[in-house]
Amino acid sequence: MTFEAALRSAVGPEHVLIDPDLRASYERDWTGRFSGESRAVVRPATAGEVARVLEACTGARVPVVVQGGNTGLVGGGVPPAGPADNPPVLLVTTRLADLGEVSLAARQVTVGAGTTLAALAAHARAAGLDFGVDLAARESATAGGMVATNAGGIRVLRHGSMREQVAGVEAVLADGRIVSRLDGLAKDSTGYDIGHLLAGSEGTLAVLTRLRLRLVAAEPERAVAFVAVAGTSDAVDLLASILPKLPGLCAAELCFARGVELVARHLGIRPPLEGAGDAYVLVEVAGEVDPVDDLLAALASCPQVLDATVAASAADRARLWALREGHTEAISTLGVPVKLDVSVPVTRLAELAGRLPDAVAAAEPAADLLIFGHLAEANLHVNVLGAADTEGVTSAVLSLVASLGGSISSEHGVGRAKARWLGLSRSRAEIDVMRSVKAAFDPLGLLNPGVLLPAE
Ligand code: MLT
Numbered sequence: 149m150t151f152e153a154a155l156r157s158a159v160g161p162e163h164v165l166i167d168p169d170l171r172a173s174y175e176r177d178w179t180g181r182f183s184g185e186s187r188a189v190v191r192p193a194t195a196g197e198v199a200r201v202l203e204a205c206t207g208a209r210v211p212v213v214v215q216g217g218n219t220g221l222v223g224g225g226v227p228p229a230g231p232a233d234n235p236p237v238l239l240v241t242t243r244l245a246d247l248g249e250v251s252l253a254a255r256q257v258t259v260g261a262g263t264t265l266a267a268l269a270a271h272a273r274a275a276g277l278d279f280g281v282d283l284a285a286r287e288s289a290t291a292g293g294m295v296a297t298n299a300g301g302i303r304v305l306r307h308g309s310m311r312e313q314v315a316g317v318e319a320v321l322a323d324g325r326i327v328s329r330l331d332g333l334a335k336d337s338t339g340y341d342i343g344h345l346l347a348g349s350e351g352t353l354a355v356l357t358r359l360r361l362r363l364v365a366a367e368p369e370r371a372v373a374f375v376a377v378a379g380t381s382d383a384v385d386l387l388a389s390i391l392p393k394l395p396g397l398c399a400a401e402l403c404f405a406r407g408v409e410l411v412a413r414h415l416g417i418r419p420p421l422e423g424a425g426d427a428y429v430l431v432e433v434a435g436e437v438d439p440v441d442d443l444l445a446a447l448a449s450c451p452q453v454l455d456a457t458v459a460a461s462a463a464d465r466a467r468l469w470a471l472r473e474g475h476t477e478a479i480s481t482l483g484v485p486v487k488l489d490v491s492v493p494v495t496r497l498a499e500l501a502g503r504l505p506d507a508v509a510a511a512e513p514a515a516d517l518l519i520f521g522h523l524a525e526a527n528l529h530v531n532v533l534g535a536a537d538t539e540g541v542t543s544a545v546l547s548l549v550a551s552l553g554g555s556i557s558s559e560h561g562v563g564r565a566k567a568r569w570l571g572l573s574r575s576r577a578e579i580d581v582m583r584s585v586k587a588a589f590d591p592l593g594l595l596n597p598g599v600l601l602p603a604e
């Protein structure tokens with residue numbers, strides 16, 4: 149049997165895409181920054197089918213790139229650019245989308261790795277619970293991709309990142325063996341936690357097929373405010389002041405005047421609080437009862453507040469959130485940015501925001517810098533438009549972050565985009581251990597080569 153015939157027999161002929169036109173949308177990431185050619189796009193629907201695909205790839209020594217909803221921002225889910233002697237199979241997980249029954253007693257659910265975040269959250273809400281992680285790409289991002297990148301999003305301050313939601317996984321190893329730990333035991337002290345190890349492994353160790361995920365209490369009442377402050381330092385102080393007063397605080401997002409104006413123009417609305425300050429903090433509080441009075445009282449006690457608008461309705465809340473969540477799309481209308489997702493200790497956030505313009509200008513004098521991010525995790529999304537020297541700008545920003553004791557990837561993963569710079573955030577010994585782990589899971593190095601770990 150030829151290799152292609154083995155793939156067809158594994159998943160059915162209609163789910164092996166060989167025609168370049170049919171492969172094209174999978175082979176390019178949505179930002180347009182990363183693309184590469186695959187041998188075939190393969191869309192399995194069960195762990196057994198994934199196992200047969202991986203067995204075929206291992207037998208033929210064909211690399212495999214794993215893709216969920218193709219919303220990644222670091223090129224980890226598309227084939228490498230340029231001509232390849234041995235192009236990869238692009239294994240797309242979106243058909244692995246089964247939704248298991250919600251366990252109210254355990255507050256957990258088992259879902260297929262290709263389940264979208266929106267479908268997962270709707271499923272949890274239909275059972276009276278909620279899912280703790282939320283992010284702007286919710287309609288397309290998949291649970292498996294989010295675990296693989298240890299995605300964060302807008303509610304990390306309340307519920308943690310994806311790794312914290314993982315109570316178990318089912319995954320297929322490169323040789324086709326299936327490891328399954330989906331019982332979701334509340335206590336289990338039997339050695340290495342494979343599920344937590346796979347969280348953040350970016351498809352380099354195994355292909356996630358099902359996930360046992362923790363759910364959280366539904367908090368139906370919400371209050372959202374958009375607050376103008378003088379700058380990043382005041383935003384940090386504002387958060388420190390409201391945190392102890394608002395136990396239901398579930399989001400604190402940071403934007404700047406330039407980005408908010410851009411998004412407002414893109415949405416065709418007037419920017420709120422125009423001219424009030426250089427930075428804005430979007431604050432959301434959730435609870436069983438309407439938390440708006442608590443939010444107003446907390447903000448009233450903060451000298452950092454220059455001006456604020458508090459949403460009066462669900463539509464208002466959505467409008468304020470659109471100003472924050474619209475950044476990515478609005479920026480992409482100006483061009484294909486170099487996107488860097490970084491975090492520093494919160495005490496260094498103002499310094500980072502203050503030094504970024506000079507660091508970027510030194511590398512690329514004509515480049516345009518836009519930043520926004522997640523205030524509570526001191527996580528900035530650094531977008532640089534018009535940079536001819538992508539590597540130079542990346543080096544400048546990531547070196548600054550490392551010098552401040554930060555991480556070169558806060559929530560997007562390392563992917564292909566930042567593998568070269570992993571040594572800025574991880575020591576030699578750590579990278580050695582990571583390579584040993586990789587070799588134990590994937591001895592032939594077929595899973596997502598070039599992603600996460602730099603070439604030796
Ligand atoms: C966000 O927080 O909106 C996302 O991480 C997307 C991005 O950085 O563009």
Ligand code: ZN
Binds near residue numbers: 301521522529559
């Ligand atoms: Zn983000």
